Amino acid sequence: MAKAPARPAARRSGPVTIADVAAAAGVSKQTVSNVMNYPEKVREQTRERVRRAVAELGFQPNRLARALRSSSAGMIACRIEPVSSHSLAHLHDVFLHALAEAGQAAGRHLMLFAADDAESEAATCVRLVRTGSVEGVVLYNVVPDDPRPAVLLDAGVPFACFGRFSGAADATGWVDVDNAAGVAAVVEHLAEGGHDRIGFLGFPDGHRVGDDRAHGWVTAMDRQGLLAGSHRLDVRGEDTWTSGARLARDLLDRPGAPTALVAASDTLAAGALQAVRDLGLVPGRDVALVGYDDTPSAEVLDLSSVRQPIPEVGRRIVEALCGEDGAVAALLPPELVVRGSSRRRS
């Protein structure tokens, strides 16, 4: 509970500038600047003297002046989307946090802006770069036919994407999580646990993420030789709790019902969990269940889930935007978090 440290900072009128430090240390402004930015360029003795003055006055270089002179804003921008769906909003939040943290580690600050749609988002990005406010922007939830990358490329605005756009294959500056691999890992986990009838609860066709996850189910089921009799175990519905409950009930009521369910979201899985209980079955014993996105609810519900490496995504994106070598493009593997709902029965 340390009290505020001694504060002899307020000796002059305004905030402390580099000139004050220079005067106090008896050197030129440039030398102070060098001590801050290229310490090896200054003789040890001088360096110490300057450092003492800096500490004593509590000098902190003005970011605006520095940015203006070196014409690098030290900031990146990302749109904050209005909250709509439950799970997506959560992921967005986590992503922004990761971005802020990764940016800080790289000496970049994060600026947030609101926009009504993709077009005005792109326009704002262009304006932010043109006004020198930020040195690059981050696009969240990029889809194959996304209009944003083209606009930014055309305007020469540096950007990095969470998600892939058409033509991204040979481009850099994107990071994505391998949804298919995530679901495939779940299927393999369940197959290892002895399940051979594994159902899939997905989003309606046409949703990029949903399609990827569905694809992962098909691929892995095929690889495990389980696809033959399971075609009809792939069901779809919108991403809500009630939808999940309904889909699960439908599947479990059938003859040849699955003994395990993979859901494309924790929301669907939470609904399914309730459906399982309603049927008098015990999750994890009678029916294995795995969700996706590892939301806080998954932990509470003791629900296995697939965790996207969002902090790593943030780091990669910042690197793509600010790193030396612009050659960054990555498809990251998600991680399966096994909990009670799918633990192998001992």
Next chain:
Amino acid sequence: MAKAPARPAARRSGPVTIADVAAAAGVSKQTVSNVMNYPEKVREQTRERVRRAVAELGFQPNRLARALRSSSAGMIACRIEPVSSHSLAHLHDVFLHALAEAGQAAGRHLMLFAADDAESEAATCVRLVRTGSVEGVVLYNVVPDDPRPAVLLDAGVPFACFGRFSGAADATGWVDVDNAAGVAAVVEHLAEGGHDRIGFLGFPDGHRVGDDRAHGWVTAMDRQGLLAGSHRLDVRGEDTWTSGARLARDLLDRPGAPTALVAASDTLAAGALQAVRDLGLVPGRDVALVGYDDTPSAEVLDLSSVRQPIPEVGRRIVEALCGEDGAVAALLPPELVVRGSSRRRS
């Protein structure tokens, strides 16, 4: 699907500066500056000429230079908290969005930063202001014995709070939502609907928001003359779905069970909703149910809920931070959103 507009902007090397515009329009830099900032100071004819040049070159004033010279950063900062609890994370997200939007309306940008705890948050705030990066900071979820306001006051950092701190009564720069009034409104709504045994599902004691909401229940029940036999209808548990289900079941199993339930969160209410259904009762017909925070799930579940006026909170906070008259302190009333789960039976 308009193509990118004609773009004669890239005639010089770097970005367009005010000097380029001045040259193109045949006036001095200052005149261009005046056209941008004080148009009434410039003769109509000249103004038009300058405007044409601005449009033609696509000039956008450099924010950094402007900020440096006028020593106002045009930015405010707010910490982005790591996601933990479900409902709070959602509110945080909504709040940040509101803040970004309100800031934009006031010509301020929003900067986000991550911090490990309240102390490092406060330290970061001080640093951000000292480096001229932002002109003020926003504190989210401020509680009575919060350590942050004191630090910032001491350092002379301009700030505004969402929430009240001790001593806030006679201070300005805070905005809060009247939790007690929100729950009271719910109780009144239910009483009007003919209910006289109204239960309360709350958070454990000691949680500021939870206590306020509990207080609202007591006050309103008393005012309606319903408190006498209802003391034991006030139950508490942690803010989870399962907890909500359990609490509701307990209440509804009792002799003299309530016919209506008010929950301190949508999460609790969602659990309660399920418990009601499990008992073979119909929500809204047999038992009225109201949640809090009006999360997306509330709409999906057709659950009445109390909506906090977060956009208004954002506007007020920005006004408190950037407005002319610093005299802003407001306790805003939340709004009851009535849905099927508590609609008066016709």
Next chain:
DNA sequence: CAGCCGGATTTTATCGTTCAACTCGGAGCG
């Protein structure tokens, strides 16, 4: 006709920092 007023515009100074060029003194070398 001199003097002054006031609107319109230009000129000069400045914000706080970094870049580029320069000074200064001593060492190394032919």
Next chain:
DNA sequence: CGCTCCGAGTTGAACGATAAAATCCGGCTG
């Protein structure tokens, strides 16, 4: 001895804008 070269700092300009003061000029007044 004269030359370059190098480390250690200093000086002046520049980044792109705005604030404050100076200038210009036609019209009004006495």
